[in-house]
Amino acid sequence: MEEQLLRQLISQGEGKHIEFKSAKRSVPSDLYETVVSFSNTEGGTLLLGIEDDGTISGIEETFKNKILKDLVSSINSTDCINPPLYLQPVPVQLNGVWIIAMQVPVSSQVHDHKNVIYIREYESDLDITKQNQRVSDLHLNKRNYFTESQVIPNLTMEDLDEKLFDKARNLIRSNQSDHPWLFEKNKKMLEDASLWRKDFFTQKEGLTLAAALIFGKDTTIQSLLPAYKVEGMVRKVNKDRWDDRITPPLRTNLIDTYIGLKGFVNKHLPEKFYMEGDQRIDIRDKVFREVIGNVIVHREYSSALATELIIDQNQLTITNPNNPHFSGPIDLNSFNPYPKNPNIRKFFTALGWTDEIGSGIRNTKKYLPLYIEDAQPVFIEGPIFKTIIPLHLATLKPYAKKWLNWLELNVAYTSHLEISLSKINIDPELAEASWETCLLYLVPSWTQKGTKLSNLDWPKNQPIDEDTIKKTPSWAQKSTELLHKKVRYIIAILSLTAEPIALDDIMTAVGYANKKTFRDNYVKPLEQLQWIEKTNPQNPTAPDQKYRLTLIGKMFLGNQE
Incomplete structure (x- = not known):
């Protein structure tokens, strides 16, 4: 830790x-x-x-x-x-x-x-x-x-693959040579790993779904979960189908599933090494060991939906059936980890493929910027858990001067705005896009999402399609011609707070004089949405209090998923 x-x-x-x-x-x-x-x-x-x-x-x-x-x-x-x-x-x-x-x-x-x-x-x-x-x-x-702990009637040791116990022991031994499971017989290992348990409601005792997933023969797993599969695809050239694919899809035990997914990623993404102290570390291995371990440990295995790993030109995306604890993007600085399959996670920790709970997300955040400069992973909790690993980055930084003029901000905040916009990611396909193309990408999404949020009181009749936007005079030069004044203030606040900034500075930058009205009409609603937050929430009146943009706010401003 x-x-x-x-x-x-x-x-x-x-x-x-x-x-x-x-x-x-x-x-x-x-x-x-x-x-x-x-x-x-x-x-x-x-x-x-x-x-x-x-x-x-x-x-x-x-x-x-x-x-x-x-x-x-x-x-x-x-x-x-x-x-x-x-x-x-x-x-x-x-x-x-x-x-x-x-x-x-x-x-x-x-x-x-x-x-x-x-x-x-x-x-x-x-x-x-x-x-x-x-x-x-x-x-x-x-x-x-916890569906993983369900005792499966009539599932016996004969339905498990004896060779997988030897494979597991070899992996455990390379990670921890004195682990107690190394010296136990197969059934005792299962009991100690909580893969053999008693259900106090049904009074049934036996092997669990997790035991079948980790050690089951392929026929056993396919009989228990006929729809279960894990897909791996590359879509860089052929976007409608694929350039490469794991064929057939993985419908096997979790040990071989992890190895198969990890090998597929290694095949299509380059190695990159880094010196951590006096050790030479493979950053690709660090990042994707955590990502793939997370996928397997947190999947909801009772779902008929497939797990999909897709590598395209700009990012690696994984969608995973999930039993959500909440809904929305995970704040990497303040999340409270919650395991979906604690017994599978415990076993993967023994194998050396996961660490303590929550470490997968923390380590991905730590090592990804060393693999892709300045990149940050995105994890979105929901019935489908989504993991997005950027492979190329594009931000709003190149548009900082036009952005400042467009929103009519105080020129004294040019440098601050440039730093702030450098922290707002946009679709990598916009990396070389013109200013006009960027606006046509962002403005409609703001209105479509903003009008769904009642506490923002987002003005109606804002243009949301390209033709209507282009009919607005000076739409690419002045936001005042394109956006309602309230929308302009909201976008300005979000744009300035990606780099922490004091309330008085925000007001000076946007040219607003009445602090109470500004706080009541703009700052508080954005705080309630959790789009911005105080840097010192424990002491709201602290003299050095500033506001910063949250992950949800960044995703809204940059039109990310």
């Missing part, structure tokens, strides 16, 4: 998904209650060496390794947590002292600590063991949400 993320978590304070524990010389006695409550509810992050008020007290260095050892042995033992949770605590130095971070994903099973079941409510771990209805509801919710 990176220092920046840790400091961000500490600054948020304790809550439903964050817990601090003082731990100078030993594991706190109530830590395992919190581990269980996180796993039973929505997951969370435990930070040892942090006081309740957020003070970084640290762990005494001579006791650090003992605490780590005690944590791992206890969490992996049914005597402490049942079923066991295979978690990996991570020591990190912060302010010259050691702390231990441990991410606890939500589990598809109900766990207890010494026969006591806990759930997380607000900042507390609540014992619900004797509340039969709440325990029953907890089992039912997990059964309904």
